Amino acid sequence: MADAKGFGRPTKQQRMDALRRRAAAAMPDWRIEPLDGKIVITASDGPDVDFVATLRDEANLDNRDFLVCLPEEHFFLIDQYNKLSKRFRELTSEASSRSAPDDESATSRGQVSTRARDCGILCGDKAFQKFLEIEHSIDISTAASIADGVRRKLSVESRAELSTDPEAAARWDKFVGSFRLWMRGM
Structure with a gap:
């Protein structure tokens, strides 16, 4: 992934934008299912089902768990980030909308x-x-x-x-x- 000039590391905002794009493009329903003696990861959107990956028996259990949980955690983190960003914008907007007192008496009283x-x-x-x-x-x-x-x-x-x-x-x-x-x- 390149930065705004086409090279180097992307900015944090560019990375978040890319995460959002990938989440929006992916099918929303992810599952782990047995199929022919194997465990497969599927993604679906209504009747359309995509077989995304087959988990190998010899793969480390922690690595398998990490892979299986990625889609749900990806969507969760984007949702949390969006909520936090919205709240941050609200708070900074409130702070900037405050203005100095009209009369100098508040300042002269030490406020x-x-x-x-x-x-x-x-x-x-x-x-x-x-x-x-x-x-x-x-x-x-x-x-x-x-x-x-x-x-x-x-x-x-x-x-x-x-x-x-x-x-x-x-x-x-x-x-x-x-x-x-x-x-x-x-």
Whole structure:
């Protein structure tokens, strides 16, 4: 399998897309059946039956079990991945739809704005840290180096500026958007 340019390893998203394509193209009903003294694996879709494999008696039992369970586990994992992806998109959408308070009284009372809080939370996220390291060459060895790198990238001296400076807020929103795109391409 090749990457988007036609060579090298595929991205994680390309691999998931390929798994989905294979699952969609395969017959949905897989069974283990005895036939002429042998054990065969069949796939069917209504009246159409395809004899996929014959299990050899001398094959290791664990390997036979692995092969027999693959179709069901393949469909299960794709379903779980789809559910998790949907929930992740919902959560990231909720986080990005929050906006800074309209009045500065919340910030002046010591409450952290949504953007500043989200920035702090994302800086602790392992996937975000990898994004910072790979895409922006930010040192992720300590929490302080991560915070310094993000502040430099956003051209702010404090995360609190994300709630008081509209330009800083726009830079943060764009930065988070690029992180989301990067996550989809993993």
